[in-house]
Amino acid sequence: MARWHDDFWESDITNVPRRERRSGDYRWYEPDRVVGRPLVIDERLSERIADVERTLRSLDGPDGDLLSSVSRFLLRSEAIASSRIEGVAPSAKQVALAELGTSEEVQGLSAQARLVAKNLTIVHDASGALAESRTISTADIERLHAALLADEPRLHGLRTRQNWIGGADHHPVDADFVPPAPELVSGLMDDLLTYLGGAADSPLVQAAITHAQFETIHPFSDGNGRVGRALIHTVLTRRGLTTRAVLPISLVLATRRDEYINGLTAYRYDSADPLVQQRALGRWLTVFLDAADDAAAQSRQVVADIKAVRQEWASRLATYRDTQGRTRALRSDSATARILDTLPAAPVLTARTVARVFDVSSKAALAALDELRGADILSTRSIGRGTRAYLADDVLDLITVAERRLASTRFDTRESPPNRVVPSAPDKPMRTTGGAPTTRDG
Numbered sequence: 001m002a003r004w005h006d007d008f009w010e011s012d013i014t015n016v017p018r019r020e021r022r023s024g025d026y027r028w029y030e031p032d033r034v035v036g037r038p039l040v041i042d043e044r045l046s047e048r049i050a051d052v053e054r055t056l057r058s059l060d061g062p063d064g065d066l067l068s069s070v071s072r073f074l075l076r077s078e079a080i081a082s083s084r085i086e087g088v089a090p091s092a093k094q095v096a097l098a099e100l101g102t103s104e105e106v107q108g109l110s111a112q113a114r115l116v117a118k119n120l121t122i123v124h125d126a127s128g129a130l131a132e133s134r135t136i137s138t139a140d141i142e143r144l145h146a147a148l149l150a151d152e153p154r155l156h157g158l159r160t161r162q163n164w165i166g167g168a169d170h171h172p173v174d175a176d177f178v179p180p181a182p183e184l185v186s187g188l189m190d191d192l193l194t195y196l197g198g199a200a201d202s203p204l205v206q207a208a209i210t211h212a213q214f215e216t217i218h219p220f221s222d223g224n225g226r227v228g229r230a231l232i233h234t235v236l237t238r239r240g241l242t243t244r245a246v247l248p249i250s251l252v253l254a255t256r257r258d259e260y261i262n263g264l265t266a267y268r269y270d271s272a273d274p275l276v277q278q279r280a281l282g283r284w285l286t287v288f289l290d291a292a293d294d295a296a297a298q299s300r301q302v303v304a305d306i307k308a309v310r311q312e313w314a315s316r317l318a319t320y321r322d323t324q325g326r327t328r329a330l331r332s333d334s335a336t337a338r339i340l341d342t343l344p345a346a347p348v349l350t351a352r353t354v355a356r357v358f359d360v361s362s363k364a365a366l367a368a369l370d371e372l373r374g375a376d377i378l379s380t381r382s383i384g385r386g387t388r389a390y391l392a393d394d395v396l397d398l399i400t401v402a403e404r405r406l407a408s409t410r411f412d413t414r415e416s417p418p419n420r421v422v423p424s425a426p427d428k429p430m431r432t433t434g435g436a437p438t439t440r441d442g
Contacts, residue, residue, distance in 0.1 A: 071246035203239035263287030
């Protein structure tokens with residue numbers, strides 16, 4: 001049965017302030033195993049789960065490709081957190097240029113932008129590999145953790161010492177939460193991953209329990225939050241709830257941190273009473289469902305913004321071609337049309353990239369890019385001697401505004417400013433055909 005254990009911490013550390021050398025009583029938590037644990041969900045909560053799951057599946061509908069095209073950028077905050085970056089976060093433009101820098105030489109990139117781009121790829125690739133794997137082992141989770149903390153090998157592998165959340169650095173006496181003792185970690189992880197590999201519960205419930213149980217076990221010395229958030233996406237993808245789009249649920253949970261912490265605290269019951277356990281799980285599931293529902297609503301807003309930008313592009317291109325005396329309709333298989341179609345997913349390009357990706361000549365690639373620049377759809381920036389990048393500023397601004405909105409407790413920066421580090425707001429509003437901004441930011 002889940003319970004709290006009373007223990008005593010005997011400090012043996014020296015050469016630190018007296019507060020850090022403190023010995024004293026503390027309590028650590030041992031959760032119930034999740035495989036085979038009875039789960040009773042009342043009718044009202046069950047209906048809510050079904051409603052939210054229907055909403056999430058709709059994101060993979062006809063507009064799913066639009067959302068998936070920018071999904072990785074919506075998780076830049078995860079990459080930023082993984083990089084331990086302090087201060088001003090690299091902008092979407094800087095990170096996109098850094099991504100380009102993995103295949104072409106790009107000068108003038110900050111180390112922060114390169115690090116975020118690297119971690120963005122790691123989170124995306126590792127989570128995708130886990131989602132496609134038939135089974136997931138502790139070794140697989142350790143590899144994901146090691147990839148996220150590549151520069152800190154001393155932290156790799158399951159922890160062998162007690163850790164804690166909050167309080168002092170060198171003792172758990174004043175900690176906010178102390179997870180299970182290290183000798184229990186391996187067995188708890190085996191149990192959790194057996195549960196993750198099955199389908200005893202609905203996808204959304206499984207994602208919620210997997211995340212809460214992982215954060216409760218806290219199996220690594222550091223980086224548990226990053227891995228735990230990645231597991232949410234792993235479950236949702238494995239169960240087919242979101243196959244293309246990446247739901248920004250982790251960003252919503254980060255924005256509503258107090259509710260998130262309270263939900264996790266409620267999840268950690270210490271009673272054998274089935275009713276108490278039901279209420280505890282219900283409180284956590286409610287927090288998780290609210291975050292999933294809000295993340296879906298914000299995803300729909302992103303899709304609407306992309307559609308508005310594309311309509312504006314069509315208008316600008318038609319006007320430009322008319323001024324150039326090009327009366328024939330743009331061919332759907334032309335380089336210009338193909339670039340337009342992929343701009344949300346690849347908002348920074350070079351002529352070399354276009355020639356390689358679309359299998360066209362360098363001359364045709366440059367002509368198409370210059371046409372889009374002439375239509376005010378792309379701007380240019382020098383990235384090295386004799387090389388320039390073409391940037392879809394509307395897409396990059398859209399991503400920035402979405403990230404700022406997701407960091408607002410009201411999802412509107414005019415009413416509530418971002419409550420974590422995010423890039424600065426775009427200098428000018430995004431334009432639509434009617435001349436009004438598609439999204440406004442405070």
